Amino acid sequence: MFSPLIEELIRALRCLPSVGPKSAQRMAMYLLEKDPEAASLLAHSLAQAVERVGRCQQCRTLTEEAICSLCDNRRREQDSLCVVETPADVLAIEQAGNYHGRYFVLHGHLSPIDGVGPADLGMDLLEQRLATESLRELIVATNPTVEGEATAQYIAERARVQGVAVSRIAHGVPIGGELEYIDGGTLAHALNSRTAFFPGS
Amino acid sequence: MFSPLIEELIRALRCLPSVGPKSAQRMAMYLLEKDPEAASLLAHSLAQAVERVGRCQQCRTLTEEAICSLCDNRRREQDSLCVVETPADVLAIEQAGNYHGRYFVLHGHLSPIDGVGPADLGMDLLEQRLATESLRELIVATNPTVEGEATAQYIAERARVQGVAVSRIAHGVPIGGELEYIDGGTLAHALNSRTAFFPGS
Structure with missing residues (x-):
């Protein structure tokens, strides 16, 4: 129904997580009608990130530097x-x-x-x-x-x-969670991994 | 926390309708980690669409042609x-x-x-x-x-x-809708705009 370029854009937007055909169509219409500048910026930013972002040589997190800021931080x-x-x-x-x-x-x-x-x-x-x-x-x-x-x-x-x-790291009932709503597996784990109230005694 | 290019991508993704900071972060991570090819395609498709899609000279709908396919269709x-x-x-x-x-x-x-x-x-x-x-x-x-x-x-x-x-076009109760759940304004309109069952008589 839409012109080929718009159809292609809608298809491309569907690669985003949890974006279905309706959302993709809405996004495409919004970008082209209301905010083409933001769309250009997004296109540029995506292309730049895909081209330049790689993995930190020390910790493998995503970064465009050879060593990420966390690894590079001597105060850590x-x-x-x-x-x-x-x-x-x-x-x-x-x-x-x-x-x-x-x-x-x-x-x-x-x-x-x-x-x-x-x-x-x-x-x-x-x-x-x-x-x-x-x-x-x-x-x-x-x-x-x-x-x-x-x-x-x-x-x-x-x-x-x-x-x-x-x-x-510890696994168990989340802080602020209610026992009533916690799944059995988590609760069983929380019971098994209980810690002494007075470790010294 | 992320590197500048990734932060910029997250910010750019927030221009999409109903995408907040958490979704934008998830989208950025997904694109960079799991599907950089789709991200490149999206970047290209966006840039192309923004550059080439304009309005049909006859009906003003979005299209990359001078005249859209609907206006151009002689059978309509x-x-x-x-x-x-x-x-x-x-x-x-x-x-x-x-x-x-x-x-x-x-x-x-x-x-x-x-x-x-x-x-x-x-x-x-x-x-x-x-x-x-x-x-x-x-x-x-x-x-x-x-x-x-x-x-x-x-x-x-x-x-x-x-x-x-x-x-x-007619406004009233949607087909398949239940009166009980229709708002008062629509229902009032539907009553005012009632049509005769036997228009001839």
Whole structure:
């Protein structure tokens, strides 16, 4: 119904996550009718980002520099490393605000069924860092899914071999959550992982 | 937190309708991590569309041609013209499937408070078409809002001056709708606009 270029734009917009045909059409109409300047800016920004953004040589997060600003920041604790699955996880932990060490981004999790092995997750680079840097602690913050747990297990084993202390972030009832609405799996885990009220006694 | 180019991309993505900071971040991460090819295609498609898509010289809908495919289609009824507010309205009416005439797109409605007058809606072009083409009927399909009604009224007056029959699409209870859930304004309109069951008698 629309002209070829508009149809093509609508199709291209559907590559965005959770954008279906109706939303894509609405976006295309909005951009072309109301805000062509913003559309140009978006086109330019996308092209630039795709061309120039790569991975940090140290932590593999997305950045257009060789070394990202977090790795480059000498004021961050150099002796703790937190392993996460995605760059968005780095942001989430940074926003939590109580971790001041460095990161390592896997860009996924071990998943033999999808052909994702240790090499795809930069495990060689991680092992090299475990071997050469004097790390006090490696914190594994992969997601609490089956694959995330398997990945955590794998990383923990590698760190133990290298003699680095490894920890896993806690999983349980979210702060402010109500027990009534928490799923059984989480609750079972929270019970199993209970901590002593008075650790000393 | 992210590198400058990624921050810029996130900001640019927020120009899309109903995309907030979280969605924009998710879209940026998705495009850069999972689908850079689709991102490149989107960038190219956006740039092309912004550069080349303009308005049809006859009906003002969005198209990269001088005359859009609907205006150019000789098999469509040449003697009826349907006036709508946006190109998306053209699509909606085409999908309804029972109108086979041509269109005229206003790209908005009369709105003195926003400085939108007849000239911005291409009224001169519409009047010229009313004067020069032998139209049997002008169907006004602007939205049933205050501004849409005012615009319809304005267009109807102009058409009457030119001696062209004008009609307004019907407004009332949607087909399949339940009276219980219809707002009072629509229901009042539906009662006022009731039609005789046996028009002949």
